[in-house]
Amino acid sequence: MSTHGVALASGAHGFLSPTGVEVAFLLVGLVTLGAAVLTVTTRQLVHAALWLVVALGGLAVEYLLLTAEFVAWVQVLIYVGSVVVLLLFGLMLTKAPIGRSPDADSGNRPVAIAVAGAAAVALVWVVVDAFRRTWIDLRGPVQGSTEVSGEMLFRYWVLPFEALSVLLLAALVGAIVLSRRGKENEAEEPRRKEEAR
Amino acid sequence: MHLIYPAILAALLFCTGLYGVLARRNAILVLMSVELMLNAVNLNLVAFDVWLRDELHAGQALTLFTIAIAAAEIGIGLAIVLLVHRNRGTADLDRLRDLREDETTDGTTGATDREQKAEAAS
Incomplete structure (x- = not known):
């Protein structure tokens, strides 16, 4: 047909x-x-x-x-x-x-x-x-x-749709975890920078 | 409507994105090029879904999923780029060369390194 x-x-x-x-x-x-x-x-x-x-x-x-x-x-x-x-x-x-x-494009x-x-x-x-x-x-x-x-x-497509919401939640949590500093790092970082100098 | 119009537009958009990914130096511009490539794929999915008159509309469902995944990807990617910028002070892909092989020596150390890695792996 x-x-x-x-x-x-x-x-x-x-x-x-x-x-x-x-x-x-x-x-x-x-x-x-x-x-x-x-x-x-x-x-x-x-x-x-x-x-x-x-x-x-x-x-x-x-x-x-x-x-x-x-x-x-x-x-x-x-x-x-x-x-x-x-x-x-x-x-x-x-x-x-x-x-x-001038350097927007790489070599x-x-x-x-x-x-x-x-x-x-x-x-x-x-x-x-x-x-x-x-x-x-x-x-x-x-x-x-x-x-x-x-x-x-x-x-x-209900099941993939629900799985997608879980994926979005994981991405949200991942972005937050990536972008906030750990507390122990925050205390150590200035000291490390001074040592590097 | 002739099917090759959307198909050719999608192919050319994909290649534009490919050029951007390969040629751009700023990491955020590379992410923009990735978005262009994903959009080219979306256009293909919609066009073929409309052509086939699919009962399940798999093409449009996949397009919606691709859009959502692209949004998640751009969020995570920007978080990583911001972290790199905070740690290194630059978002230039050409300057992030910590994992390159050492080119200053004459190559023998690279070979021995590889042998050691092979031994460690075996």
Whole structure:
């Protein structure tokens, strides 16, 4: 049934006649990709975090275009809302320089370009070769609304969901344990520093 | 919608993140690049879930789990980076070289070290 459906779908779509959704997806994708490239290449550390906001927001719009509404809003809430704020806090707490820093890239930049370029060529080649004649059918009922997501999450995926909450608790406790000083260390540390001098 | 649009976008985003992980010097910028790679995987999961019209919506469930795990990872990672910065005074990955092999000697000590480790392991 599936091969028949795919054949029908490929007959109904033209390769070079993009629909409105495709055009929107392409434009937002270009913005997202440009913001991602700026994130990894800019020399101003705080600007990298702000470009990351653009990239993650663009991805949220892509999720909306793919009719995954709930995932899109979770993306906005968690990534744009909290992860980027955490990253900015981290940048400020490690006293990252404001303005251009000349040593933002390490010495192995050519190797990184080579590896990333080779990976990009290989992945794009394989993906294009595999999914040249595949179309997503976006018509019909919305597949990622809150109702659908809640039903699948709490009907089929309850056990992983609960395990996830345990994992989040473990991460919370771990972060607290890592970031507070031990009491015995606190008393010894100044003495150790003076000895080191 | 053609499936290769999200697939190619995800592949290129992943490679951008890969470049960032390899080329960046600041540990927090490396964490940002890891986030980009995780987001590329999320886009793939959502696109294939919508394409396959999965009854269980495994792709979207996995996307939600990946987002939660990425949030946990960024919390722990930033705590570690802050600890390193507090102890060493730097968050530069190039300067954290305590575990490197000693390159100043002519290599014989490294070989003997390795032999000793092999003996200790056996």
